[in-house]
Amino acid sequence: MNRILASSRTEFVIALRNRWITISVVMMVLFSLVLSAAGSAPTGALGADKLSVTVASLTSLAVYLVPLVALLMSFDAIAGEIERGTLSLVLTYPVARGELLLGKFIAHLAILAIAVAAGYGIAALTAVVSDTNALVGLPALLRLFWSSILLGATFLGIGYGISAFSRRPGAAAGLVIGLWLVLIVLYDLGLLAAIVADDGGAFTTGYFPWLLIGNPADAFRIYNLAMSEATAAAAGLTGAANSIPPLYALISIAVWPVIATTLAWATFRKVTP
Structure with missing residues (x-):
């Protein structure tokens, strides 16, 4: 446990030196404020x-x-250390690869949690100041916070796996951006095209819901919209959100970080510095 914490502390200091904490917090706060301003219209009709x-x-x-x-x-996280030649040095110390990977994971997840808390906190404060009844939405905000951390944990694991697989930062960067486009943007477009082509057939009624919650990003969206009637109404997706049980989406959100991190560890074990 001490080795994991030492690795995590080192990784956190490196991230602080590389301004990752500042960059992440600024990104989340900036976009959250923009969305808060955009959603400042009267909400009574909703x-x-x-x-x-x-x-x-x-x-x-x-x-x-x-x-x-x-x-x-x-x-x-791994490809960079291979390129700099530091991975072979780190592995000479009495630390297992799993402990090293877990230390990186804890540090990066802590940074992500700080950024998410800052962004959501600013947005929530803005909402509460402008609407005294806004506190009734606090459970939905807390649910969004911890599910965002689980979503981030999934993609941290995916990033580690790609980093270990590619072994070069340049190749890893291209792969993660491509994967982000596929899972976050193109996946939903593909499902939409399939639904249009199916025209209410077996794919739409049988396979579509499972393919939707099989994607961690879609499962995250469905869970957070379906768990609150007010949030679902605000999103204008009440019917779509209620078509899939929130429990299934929650299971997907909870299981994916374990799967992604386990696969990353299995890939990292095969890396030769």
């Missing part, structure tokens, strides 16, 4: 409080930004 409207907007933001930040932090 039947939702101001904070629930903000949470619906933050959910859309988090789906894109949290995975991107996680991948940008993790893509050179």
